Amino acid sequence: MKTKRLEEGEAEAEEGDLKRQKVVGxxxxxxxxxxxxxxxxxxxxxxxxxxxxDEEEEDERGGSSNGVAExxxxxxxxxxxxxxxxxxxxxxxxxIRRRMVEVRKDCPYLDTVNRQVLDFDFEKFxxxxxxxxxxxxxxxxxxxxxxxxxxxxxxxxxxxxxxHVYINLQTEKVYCLPDGYEINDPSLxxxxxxxxxxxxxxxxxxxxxxxxxxxxxDGSDYLPGMVGLNNIQETDFVNVTIQSLMRVTPLxxxxxxxxxxxxxxxxxxxxxxxxxxxxxxxxxxxxxVSPHEFLxxxxxxxxxxxxxxxxxxPVEFMSWLLDKLHKELRTSKKGSSIIHxxxxxxxxxVKEIHGRAIAERKDNGDVQNNGGxxxxxxVSETSRMPFVMLGLDLPPxxxxxxxxxxxIIPQVPLFNILKKFDGESVTEVVRPRIARMRxxxxxxxxxxxxHVRRFTKNNFxxxxxxxxxxxxxxNLELKDYIPLPTPKENEKLGSKYDLIANIVHDGKPxxxxxxxxxxxxxxxxxxxxxxxxxxxTLPQMVALSxxxxxxxxxx
Numbered sequence: 132m133k134t135k136r137l138e139e140g141e142a143e144a145e146e147g148d149l150k151r152q153k154v155v156g157x158x159x160x161x162x163x164x165x166x167x168x169x170x171x172x173x174x175x176x177x178x179x180x181x182x183x184x185d186e187e188e189e190d191e192r193g194g195s196s197n198g199v200a201e202x203x204x205x206x207x208x209x210x211x212x213x214x215x216x217x218x219x220x221x222x223x224x225x226x227i228r229r230r231m232v233e234v235r236k237d238c239p240y241l242d243t244v245n246r247q248v249l250d251f252d253f254e255k256f257x258x259x260x261x262x263x264x265x266x267x268x269x270x271x272x273x274x275x276x277x278x279x280x281x282x283x284x285x286x287x288x289x290x291x292x293x294x295h296v297y298i299n300l301q302t303e304k305v306y307c308l309p310d311g312y313e314i315n316d317p318s319l320x321x322x323x324x325x326x327x328x329x330x331x332x333x334x335x336x337x338x339x340x341x342x343x344x345x346x347x348x349d350g351s352d353y354l355p356g357m358v359g360l361n362n363i364q365e366t367d368f369v370n371v372t373i374q375s376l377m378r379v380t381p382l383x384x385x386x387x388x389x390x391x392x393x394x395x396x397x398x399x400x401x402x403x404x405x406x407x408x409x410x411x412x413x414x415x416x417x418x419x420v421s422p423h424e425f426l427x428x429x430x431x432x433x434x435x436x437x438x439x440x441x442x443x444x445p446v447e448f449m450s451w452l453l454d455k456l457h458k459e460l461r462t463s464k465k466g467s468s469i470i471h472x473x474x475x476x477x478x479x480x481v482k483e484i485h486g487r488a489i490a491e492r493k494d495n496g497d498v499q500n501n502g503g504x505x506x507x508x509x510v511s512e513t514s515r516m517p518f519v520m521l522g523l524d525l526p527p528x529x530x531x532x533x534x535x536x537x538x539i540i541p542q543v544p545l546f547n548i549l550k551k552f553d554g555e556s557v558t559e560v561v562r563p564r565i566a567r568m569r570x571x572x573x574x575x576x577x578x579x580x581x582h583v584r585r586f587t588k589n590n591f592x593x594x595x596x597x598x599x600x601x602x603x604x605x606n607l608e609l610k611d612y613i614p615l616p617t618p619k620e621n622e623k624l625g626s627k628y629d630l631i632a633n634i635v636h637d638g639k640p641x642x643x644x645x646x647x648x649x650x651x652x653x654x655x656x657x658x659x660x661x662x663x664x665x666x667x668t669l670p671q672m673v674a675l676s677x678x679x680x681x682x683x684x685x686x
Contacts, residue, residue: 232311232312232313233311233312233313234312234313234314234315235307235312235313235314235315236314236315236316237316238295238296238307238312238314238316240295240296240307241296241314241316241318241319243270243271243294243295243296244270244271244296244319244322245270245271245272245273246321246322246348246416247348247349247416248271248272248273249268249270249273249322249325249416250273250417250421251268251300251325251326252361252409252420252421252422252423252424253421253423253424254423254424254427255275255300256275257275257276257277257284258274258275258276258284259276259277259284260277260284262277264277265277265278265299265301266299266300266301267279267285267297267298267299267300267306268297268298268300268326269285269288269292269294269296269297270294270296270297270298270305270322271292271294271295271296272292272294274288275300276288276297279297279299279306279308279311281309285297285308286308286309289308289309290309295307295308295309295310296314298319298322298323298326300326303323303326303327305319305322321414324412324414325412325414325415325416327408328408328409328411328412328414329408330387330388330408330411332388335384335387335388338355338356338383338384338387338411339380339652339653340653341355341413341653342653342654343413345413345414345415345418347415347416347417347418348416348417349417349418351418352418353415353418353419353665354651354665355410355411355412355413356377356410356411356651357649357651357658357660357665358410358415358418358419358420358665359418359419359420359660359662359663359664359665360373360374360410360419360420360421360422360660360662360663361419361420361421361422361423361662361663362662362663363421363422363423363426363439364439364440365439365440365441365442366422366426366439367442367644367645367646367661367662368437368442368443368444368445368448368645369422369425369426369429369437369445369448370422370645370647370660370662371445371634371645371646371647371660372445372448372449372452372634373406373410373422373425374632374647374649374660375449375632375634375647375649375680375682376449377407377410377411377649378631378632378649378650378652378682378684379473379578379631379682379684380652380684381469381472381473381577382469382470382473383407383411385469386403386404386407386408387404387407387408387411389401389404389408392404392460395459395460397432397459398428398431398432399425399428399429399432399455399456399459400456400459400460402424402425402427402428403425403428403456405424405425406420406422406424406425419663426439429452432455433451433455436451437451442641442642444586445634445645445679445680446520446582446679446680449520449580449680450519450520453470453474453519454519456468456470457470457471470519471517471519472577473576473577473578474519474520474576474577474578474580475517475518475519475576476517476518476519476572476574476575476576476579477515477516477517477518477572477573477574478515478516478517478518478552478570478571478572478573479513479514479515479554479570479571479572479573480513480514480515480516480568480569480570481511481512481513481554481568481569481570481571482511482512482513482514482566482567482568483509483510483511483512483566483567483568483569484509484510484512484564484565484566484567485508485509485565485566485567515573519576519580520580520581520582521552521579521580521581521582522582522584523545523548523549523551523581523582523583523584523600524548524551524558524584525543525548525583525584525585525596525598525600526541526543526548526598527596528541528596528597528598529541540597540598540599541597541598541599542598542599542600542601543598543599543600543601544600544601544602545600545601545602545603545607546611546612548583548600549609549612549613550612550613551570552570552571552572552613553571553612553613553614554569554570554571554613554614555569556569557569558570571613571614572609572613572615572616573616574616575609575615575624575625575626575685576685577684577685578631578682578683578684578685579628579682579683579685580680580681580682580683581680581681581683582679582680583600583678583679583680583681584596585636585677585679586640592640593640593641594640595636595639595640597677599675599677600678601674602630602674602678602681603630603674604629604630604657604670604673604674605629605630606627606628606629607627607628607629607630607683608626608627609626609627609628610624610626625685625686627685627686628683628684628685628686629650629683629684629686630650630673630681630682630683630684631649631650631682631683631684632647632648632649632650632681632682633647633648633649633673633676633678633680633681634646634647634678634679634680634681635647635648635676635677635678635679636677636679637677644661645661645679646659646660646661647659647660647661648660648668648672648673648676657669657670657672657673659672
């Protein structure tokens with residue numbers, strides 16, 4: 132009996148040693164220069180992997196979980212199977228995971244794709260987990276889901292709802308779930324173009340010559356660049372600003388090509404570029420665009436100074452937006468950007484401070500004379516300052532009614548209120564201290580933004596000045612009304628401007644709404660735009676409106 136037990140014990144010990152040897156054999160002490168060979172060759176085995184793209188990237192960065200280096204070589208397609216590979220050396224040193232996805236040119240579920248429900252204007256968040264990582268859009272119902280692995284929300288949706296076609300919102304690849312193969316079909320290219328509109332440089336150059344209308348899926352016609360913007364609860368001040376900036380050709384062309392700002396990491400810059408491309412895209416599924424993602428970026432970047440659900444001033448928003456885009460796009464702290472190339476001019480400012488104000492400043496010890504002159508209790512300071520927008524002051528409205536017991540609506544020519552910048556007219560200012568200011572334009576920008584100050588705030592309420600400004604729609608000649616700098620040799624001074632956008636406020640101050648008149652260059656026609664409503668109008672109607680902000684283009 133003892134002998135038998137000893138023999139059994141020795142056999143168990145030998146078996147244990149063999150097992151230990153096998154375990155040790157599976158864990159090499161140093162990475163192997165060549166990839167390990169599989170015990171069997173099954174080409175279909177990798178097709179069973181439905182791992183999410185994020186998990187693949189993590190594996191590529193961190194290596195295989197079991198420490199075994201797996202070989203992957205270049206990307207090739209054979210027998211309907213796509214394989215992504217890297218160098219043998221890279222694969223052996225970093226342990227990159229093998230990934231093979233079947234690619235099919237035909238899919239039995241393509242007829243279930245419903246383009247009517249697809250809307251890529253909203254934020255790319257999973258409708259279940261609210262995550263923005265690795266999000267897919269169901270091309271059957273239009274909902275967003277995360278991942279495509281077996282435990283993902285998209286995979287679950289494909290089983291529960293029977294919806295099988297999904298597009299990755301980042302890579303634009305289309306997959307069939309739960310089967311897991313990639314669909315390579317040219318009929319899906321229109322969806323990719325709506326998800327991420329593309330423009331070649333040649334298309335951008337010919338954009339202003341295009342007179343062709345486009346047709347939406349619902350049969351309605353629209354003009355690329357003249358599409359309505361959805362008002363997402365009191366966001367008309369954003370819509371009119373965006374529609375105005377879309378008429379500024381160099382700015383529009385810059386943002387239509389993402390390569391111009393691909394190295395920029397600011398979200399607002401990229402959202403503004405996406406919105407620009409969607410507005411000018413000729414293959415949209417619908418004739419309007421929702422600026423939802425852009426508004427979310429604006430709320431975050433402005434610290435909720437401008438937000439959905441709260442009416443704001445388009446002049447304030449325009450100033451903030453141009454300043455923010457310039458700061459993000461400039462190459463250095465004092466560098467230029469496409470914003471300043473379009474809109475920046477220069478003013479010479481002469482500031483005169485009188486009598487008592489000087490005495491008060493001496494008491495406070497803050498008198499500075501920057502290249503100015505002092506005499507007769509007057510300190511005069513001359514400085515030059517850049518500008519992006521010029522503010523124009525309206526004369527006060529009449530207090531009395533006319534004989535017919537009706538309020539008189541006064542009118543003033545634009546040239547009268549432009550005299551503020553002739554270098555001789557004096558403007559009285561109260562803040563930060565009482566002073567007399569004189570302004571003179573020393574450099575004109577390519578695009579001139581004028582802001583008519585209609586609203587005045589006091590301690591009790593905001594008052595609106597209803598005075599109509601009479602302005603020319605074409606050929607605004609500035610040199611006849613304000614002195615301009617003498618041009619350098621071989622340089623032609625452009626002082627003629629044409630109106631391209633006119634923002635109007637209707638209603639009471641603090642309430643009311645904004646609309647904008649814009650010009651379509653290809654036909655030189657004018658359109659009135661108020662949120663989703665776009666209609667052709669006459670140039671004479673543009674001049675009869677209560678102008679609030681205007682953009683002029685230099686000849």
